[in-house]
Amino acid sequence: MASWKDQQAASADAAPPPDFFRKLADSGSGIFYTYWRSRDGTAHRFPYVSEQVRDLFGLDPAELQTDGNALFALIHPEDAQDLGQSILDSAQSLNPWQCRARLRLASGEYAWYEGFSRPERQSDGSLLWYGQFHDIQHYKELEQELRASEAEYSFQAGFQNLVARLSRNFIQPGPKTMDDCIDELLNDVGEYLRADRGYLYAFDDDYESMTKTHLWCRGGIPSLVDPDQTIYLDEGLPWHQKIVWMIRNNQVVFTGSEVERLTREGEDASTLASVFNVPLSVQGRVVGFMGLDFYVDGSWREDLDDLLIILSGLLSGVLERHLLEERLVNQSLKDPLTGLYNRRYLMPRLNEMIQRADRYQEDFCLAIIDIDHFKRINDTLGHMAGDAVLCQFAEILKRETRGADIVARYGGEEFVVVFPDQGSRETALAMGRILQAVRDGGFSFQGKDIPLTASAGLAAACEKGVCEGALDEVLGLADTRLYQAKQAGRNQFVDS
Numbered sequence: 175m176a177s178w179k180d181q182q183a184a185s186a187d188a189a190p191p192p193d194f195f196r197k198l199a200d201s202g203s204g205i206f207y208t209y210w211r212s213r214d215g216t217a218h219r220f221p222y223v224s225e226q227v228r229d230l231f232g233l234d235p236a237e238l239q240t241d242g243n244a245l246f247a248l249i250h251p252e253d254a255q256d257l258g259q260s261i262l263d264s265a266q267s268l269n270p271w272q273c274r275a276r277l278r279l280a281s282g283e284y285a286w287y288e289g290f291s292r293p294e295r296q297s298d299g300s301l302l303w304y305g306q307f308h309d310i311q312h313y314k315e316l317e318q319e320l321r322a323s324e325a326e327y328s329f330q331a332g333f334q335n336l337v338a339r340l341s342r343n344f345i346q347p348g349p350k351t352m353d354d355c356i357d358e359l360l361n362d363v364g365e366y367l368r369a370d371r372g373y374l375y376a377f378d379d380d381y382e383s384m385t386k387t388h389l390w391c392r393g394g395i396p397s398l399v400d401p402d403q404t405i406y407l408d409e410g411l412p413w414h415q416k417i418v419w420m421i422r423n424n425q426v427v428f429t430g431s432e433v434e435r436l437t438r439e440g441e442d443a444s445t446l447a448s449v450f451n452v453p454l455s456v457q458g459r460v461v462g463f464m465g466l467d468f469y470v471d472g473s474w475r476e477d478l479d480d481l482l483i484i485l486s487g488l489l490s491g492v493l494e495r496h497l498l499e500e501r502l503v504n505q506s507l508k509d510p511l512t513g514l515y516n517r518r519y520l521m522p523r524l525n526e527m528i529q530r531a532d533r534y535q536e537d538f539c540l541a542i543i544d545i546d547h548f549k550r551i552n553d554t555l556g557h558m559a560g561d562a563v564l565c566q567f568a569e570i571l572k573r574e575t576r577g578a579d580i581v582a583r584y585g586g587e588e589f590v591v592v593f594p595d596q597g598s599r600e601t602a603l604a605m606g607r608i609l610q611a612v613r614d615g616g617f618s619f620q621g622k623d624i625p626l627t628a629s630a631g632l633a634a635a636c637e638k639g640v641c642e643g644a645l646d647e648v649l650g651l652a653d654t655r656l657y658q659a660k661q662a663g664r665n666q667f668v669d670s
């Protein structure tokens with residue numbers, strides 16, 4: 175007689191009871207189904223679908239047996255077309271069907287599902303698919319996280335590359351000027367951070383005004399319109415208040431659309447969504463700021479503040495070095511009393527110009543100007559008065575000459591003005607104006623008026639022909655004429 179144990183084993187090996195597969199299908203996590211579609215595709219239903227559709231989607235399997243629409247109505251609108259197409263493809267090719275789509279759960283939320291089934295053509299031409307679909311939301315979330323972290327990694331790596339490239343640019347600018355490098359920085363940073371506009375403003379020493387020095391705009395975005403490029407910081411305006419706060423705290427300022435609309439010169443406030451202002455400081459003092467404008471709200475990254483601090487550190491360092499270099503150059507090439515160029519700057523420039531005159535026939539004129547009876551001022555009013563007069567005289571020379579002219583202090587009370595691309599006639603006119611300005615100069619020291627005149631000798635580079643030692647000859651000629659002007663009674667100039 176068979177033992178109880180043998181009986182158990184025998185019953186387990188026996189053929190499964192009739193509802194075995196139904197029970198199996200209804201207890202798994204996936205949803206098993208058969209899907210029928212009429213030959214002409216106008217009718218469809220689920221002859222069998224496991225019980226889970228009731229809890230998961232709030233659908234009655236019995237209803238789906240007569241009409242499949244209720245299940246199709248749960249497909250996310252963005253996925254419906256692809257899913258429909260995949261069924262048609264499978265129907266035509268009789269290849270297995272596979273698709274991913276979002277389905278609306280009974281809770282109202284959507285979750286990702288993946289389905290897989292095999293089609294079978296029926297004798298009447300209709301089709302029957304056997305398959306299952308299951309929840310892949312978890313994998314989708316992992317996939318999204320992975321994609322996001324890959325995107326983040328590539329953004330960070332790109333940002334590091336950008337900073338490295340910009341730093342290299344500033345360290346080895348090649349033929350580019352500092353301004354070119356800053357323009358490039360605004361363009362690259364604006365593009366990278368998807369800003370619409372980037373700009374730099376520099377403050378005056380008293381923080382009363384700020385001047386726009388550089389501007390980049392994405393295509394189609396209008397420029398910032400500041401009359402004369404300079405804005406006076408009137409604390410009444412919301413944007414200005416923010417700038418003042420930035421100066422005081424040396425921190426990034428963010429202005430979003432949630433605050434009162436920016437009142438900014440030339441700006442259509444309704445289009446601007448957010449603005450970041452990043453202070454630039456040299457030796458601990460805020461000297462200006464970099465601004466980034468975004469036209470679409472929230473189109474910036476959450477950590478933009480931190481990224482901008484890195485860029486401001488880069489720019490601040492560059493500006494600091496540039497100012498230091500400029501100061502060193504000024505110290506070695508400029509006269510400390512008057513701020514004019516000194517001989518060390520003037521002579522090589524004149525040599526270059528003589529060579530260009532030789533090669534390209536670019537003529538130029540120069541004048542040596544000497545204050546008349548300057549010694550008397552020192553002797554009667556003291557050396558300090560003499561210094562003050564020299565400074566006021568230098569101001570007149572700068573004011574009465576063009577930006578392209580070179581104004582230098584040649585010696586004690588002797589000055590040289592070089593007029594590039596200018597003939598003798600225009601130079602004589604210019605010198606007439608300068609000497610008149612000296613006469614009208616209103617020189618004074620400690621409230622005492624000091625009447626002043628000056629004499630000058632003019633010479634043109636082409637007068638002596640351009641040969642070896644021509645510069646000495648041109649200067650010698652101007653000096654001789656200066657002497658002649660002095661001899662003729664001073665307060666005049668002598669030219670060719």
Ligand SMILES: Nc1nc2c(ncn2[C@@H]2O[C@H](COP(=O)(O)OP(=O)(O)OP(=O)(O)O)[C@@H](O)[C@H]2O)c(=O)[nH]1
Pocket residue numbers: 511544545546547548549550552556557558559560561564585586587660664
């Ligand atoms: N205060 C002051 N005086 C200077 C400076 N450099 C040169 N001098 C003086 O400038 C005076 C030049 O005098 P002179 O060369 O005799 O010529 P002048 O008195 O201008 O007479 P003329 O040129 O003949 O009209 C000298 O007394 C110098 O000491 C300076 O930097 N400051």
